[in-house]
Amino acid sequence: DSGVTQTPKHLITATGQRVTLRCSPRSGDLSVYWYQQSLDQGLQFLIQYYNGEERAKGNILERFSAQQFPDLHSELNLSSLELGDSALYFCASSRTSVPYEQYFGPGTRLTVT
């Protein structure tokens, strides 16, 4: 158990809909990262938040957004969903702003039908 929790575990929704994925980092970790893993791709970095502020941005679509709250939990919002958004979404956390040893949650599997 990494100490990082993600909810929900599975999510099935229709095209055009909007969903919110939630992540709680390990106790004491200030950074939260979001990754997408599609079937034919490795883990793609989406975005990083450090102590409530956006710190780094990767291959995140404009339809996707994230935030980190004062209690350090984070939410990833996916809107106008398309079939191609079906993937595993992982959250990870680390103690500092430097993304070296990250601890991953179990992931949320999103299926868009």
Next chain:
Amino acid sequence: DQQVKQNSPSLSVQEGRISILNCDYTNSMFDYFLWYKKYPAEGPTFLISISSIKDKNEDGRFTVFLNKSAKHLSLHIVPSQPGDSAVYFCAASPLGGADGLTFGKGTHLIIQP
């Protein structure tokens, strides 16, 4: 454009022997390298890392070697055990980690009895 490449999608090794997983990178700004291990239905787990100022880092049965001139790193597992069967991801980050971690697509290691 894949900046971190794991060219072997799978590798089969006999229990007790050495497992060698390879990783190549193209971005000369990468300064820190990590290996993660992933079991099905779980998030990746941090295994071992190496900074570009070193060429070797050892932790128990796991050793990572870095050849900066060749832009190549490898993970050695000795001796290989059945519990090592998993997908192994190589990841890299530039100094300061401004762009998060860049992952390879993974190598599925199968340890045969």
